Amino acid sequence: MHRGRGSNSYRGRWRGGGQTPRPGDSWNRGRNSTPKPKVTTPPTPPTGRLIVEITTDNLPNHNIQADDAKINNVNFAASYSLVDQHSSKIIIPGQPATWKPPQLPAQLPPDYGDYLRDHNGARFKHPLQPTVQSLFALNKSFDPSNIDIVGCASSLGDILRFTRSVESTFRFDVEMVGNTLFMVRNHQKEVIPDVRGYGHSFLDSFTSHEDKLKKTESHQRVISYSFGGLKCVLRFECDGYFADKDGELDATASELKDLNLPKTPTSNLIQSEKSGKAVPQESIIEIKTRSQAKGTLDMNEQLPRLWLRQIPNLITAYHFRGKFADVQEQAVKQDTLSWEAEHEAELQSFASILRQLIVEVKRASHLKLELCRTGLGPLELREQSGVQREALPAYWKDKWAGEYREDPDGEDGPSDTCAHSDRCPSLSQSGESSDTEGSGGDDDDDDDFALDYTACDFTTCGYCGHCA
Template sequence: MHVLRYPGYGRGSFAPRRGRGGSQHGFTKRNEVTLDLVKHPLGELLTSFSNSDLQPKLSTLTDAASIKDCQYVASYNWVDADTPTIMVPGKPPLWSPLQQPRRLEEDSGLYFRDPNAARYPSYPTEPAVLALLEINPVFPTGEVDVFGCGSTMGNLLRFVRSVDKSFRFNVEAIGNTVFFVRKENDPRETIDGIRGYGHTFPEAYTTWETEVKRSESHQRLVQYDFGGFKCVVRFECDGYLPEKSNDKKGDSTKKGAQTGLDDLLEAFNNTAIKKGTPKLDGPLTVQSGGSPPPHHTIFDLKTRSGRFKKDIDMTDIYPALWLKQFPNFVVAYHDGAGTFHDIRVQDVKKDVQDWEKGNDAAIQRLAILIKKIVELARQDGKGLLEVYSPGVNRLEVRRQHGEGSHALPLELRVRWENGGDGGGPIVAIGDLSGSEGEYEDFSLADPHDSFSYDDSDDEIQDFTACSADSCGYCGKCTY
C-alpha cells in the first residue's frame, strides 16, 4: 500500500457536497433500518437460497471469481436547481486539502439514504441510463446483462459473505438486461443519528471546480465482466486526485485554488440549500458540462476518530473497493474535536487484489447468485421481481407486490430494448463533443495483470461512513 500523508495542506473550500467519511467501523445492527413490510408488502415467493445452495464447482472457481475488463462508460452530477437536473458527463470534486488544519463543525442537517431516489423518485435509475445514452447514443445495450448500483451489488456481496443485514431491491428484465433497482422504505428516507465529520470534511478538503459549480454529487458508471456477465454499475465518487492525472495537471490544480469571495459566498449558500429538501417538480433536465478525469485518479473517502491511535478497520472496506474498483482510498483521522492532523492518501490496488485472492469462494458464490437471479428474471413472464433477504443465510426472489414498479419509463424501456439509439435526453443544453475522455478506456491495470482496475458506487454502515456509495449512491452502508 502506497501512502501519502497530509498534515493538512492546500486551500480550503466550502464547496457543497454530500460527503462520506464518518466515525463508524463496519456494519452494525444499530445502523440497520427495519424494512417496512406493512407499507411495502412482499409478493409471491418464487424461490429462496442459502449460501449452501451457491457452492461453486471446482472447475469454475478460478474462471468466475474476478472482475475483468473494467472501464468507464458514463457519469453525471446532480445539480442544485429548481427542478431535478443532472449535468453530463459532470466531474467529481477536486482533492484540495487545507494549508493548515482547522477545526471543522460536526455534521448537521438532512441527508437522504438514496440521493437518486430522493431527487427523482419516479425512476431513480433513469438519470444513469440517460447519461449513458447521452455520452454514447449507440451504446450496445443488448450486450449488458446486469445494470446495478453499489447498493444492490453490495447487498448481494454481503449476503454471500454471511453478513447479517436485511435488504430488498426490485428486479426487471428489459431486453437482455436485468436491472437491479434499490428500494428503501421511502425514496426520501433520511438518515437518523448523523454524527462525526463525514460531510463537513469533504466540504472543506475537496472543491467543485468552476465548470461544475452548484453540483451536489458525482455519479459514475463503469462496465466490467464478472461471472460470465457484462455488468454496468453505478456508484457515487467522492473525488479525484490532481497529482495523479496527466491531463492538464497544472490547470486542474489552479482551478481548484481560484476561489474568490463570491465563490465562497455561493458555496455557503449552496450548502444551506443542500441540507434542505430537494425540489421534485418538473421533468428531469439534462445539461452538458464537466469532463471526467481518468479513473486512476478517483478516490473513496472515510473519516475516523484518531483519539485511540487505532487504524481504520478495512474488513468491510476492501469488499466495497473491490466491487467499485477504486484505486485510491483516503482516510482522515480527527482529534475528537474536528481537527484533522493525520490524513492518508493510499494507493490500494495491491491490497484489493490480495482481498480478492483471499475471498475467491465468496466471490464465486456471488457470481452464482447473480446468475440465478438473472435467469429467473429473464424467464419470468410478468417481468417485475424483487430480491428480499430477512437476514443472514436466506435470500428470496419474489414477484413484486401488486402492480409493481418499472425500472424505467416506457419510452426509455423501448429505447433500451432497441439498442439505445433513437432519441436524445429529455432536455439537452450545450454540446458534449468537447468533453475529454468520453470514449477512452480508463482501465488502470497492466494488460498482463489479471486484475483490471477502475472504479465502480455508495454501503454497510451509517451514511457518514459510506464509501458508496460511496453509490455513493447508498446512504447507509459501505457499498
C-alpha cells in the same frame, strides 16, 4: 456511495460554505443554497409473495472457474452530477470534486441534520434512468445488448455481503429489460435523521468543485467491467479525484461538443446539460473520516467496497473532536487485487448467485419482483406488493431492448427487426451468437456458458424470450 463516513453511516453531503450548521438546520444543504423543507420517509410496503429462495447451498453448478472470479476490463462508461434538490436536472458528464486539502491541523464544524439515503431515488421516479440516459448521451454507438447487469454498487454490495455470510437487511427491485437484469433500489425520499459526525464537513473543506459545478450535491460515476462471464454496469457516488492523476481517458466525453440525446418528446428525458469532464478511474478517491478514539480503519470492511467499485485510492482522515491532524493517502489497487485472490471461493459463489438470479428473474418475468434479505437469512425473490414499480419508463425500456429505432428525420418508432437477433441462434445467419465486446476485448464472453432461460417461449431460441 457512503460519503466520508465518520462515526455514523449516511449518504449525501452537506456543503455549507464553511459556516457551522446548527441543530435543526435543513437537510442536505448545498453551497450558497436556500434551506429546503424536511422530507419525511415514505412508509415501506409489506413484502409480497415468496417466489424462490436462493442460498449458497442450493446453487446450480454454473462452472465458475478461478479466473472468472476476477474483475477485468474496467472502463469508464458515463458520469453525471446532481445539483439542487429542487431540480431533477443532471449535468453530463459532470465532474468529481477535486482533492484540495487545507493546511493541517484543521478544526471543522460538526454535521447536523437529516441526509438523503439515495440522491437518485429522491429525485427520480426511476432511479436508474439518469444512468441510462447518460450512457446514451456520452456514446452515440452505445450498445446495451451485451450488458448482463445494471445496478448501483449498493445493490451488488448487498448480494456480495450475503455471499460472504455478512449480516445485512435489504430489499430492492429486480427486472429484466431486454437481455439485462436491472437492480433498482427503492429508497425514494428516505432520509437518515439526526446525523452526527464530521464526514460532510470534511468533504466541504478538503475538496472543491469547479466554478461551473459549484452547486453539485452528488457526483455519480458509471463504470463497466466483466466478472464471472457477465458484463456489468455499475453506478456509484464518487467522493472526488486527484487532479494530478488526470491522465488519458479512452472515452470521448471530455471532447464531446453536444450530448447525444434522442430525438424524442421531452417527457421521455431528464433535463440535462453538458458541463465538466470525464476523469480516468485511476484518479478516483474514496474518503473516510474516523474518530481517533475508535482506532484505525478496518480494511477488512473497506476492501470489498473498494474492489466492487474498482476505486484505487483511499484517503483516511482521523480527528479528535473535529480537529483533523492525521490525513493519510493510500494507493489500494494492489490491496484490492490481493483481497480478490484471497477470497476466490466466495467470489466464485458471488458470480454463481448473479447468474442464478438472472435465471430466476427470467423464469418469473411475468411478475414484478424484488430481492430481499433479513439479517443472516437467505435471498428471497418476492413479488412486489402495493403499487408495482418499473425499472425504467416505457420509452427507455424499448430503447434499451432495441425495440425503438431513431430516424435521422427525428421520428422514433418500433424496430422492424428483432431486437435480440444478435443473441438468437435461430435468427443469426451463421447460427451462432454474434455478440460484440462492449469494453473491447473481453476474455469472459457470456457465449461460453448456457443458462436455462425458461421464460423463453420461442422453442428454437432458448435464450431471450422476446422473439416469438
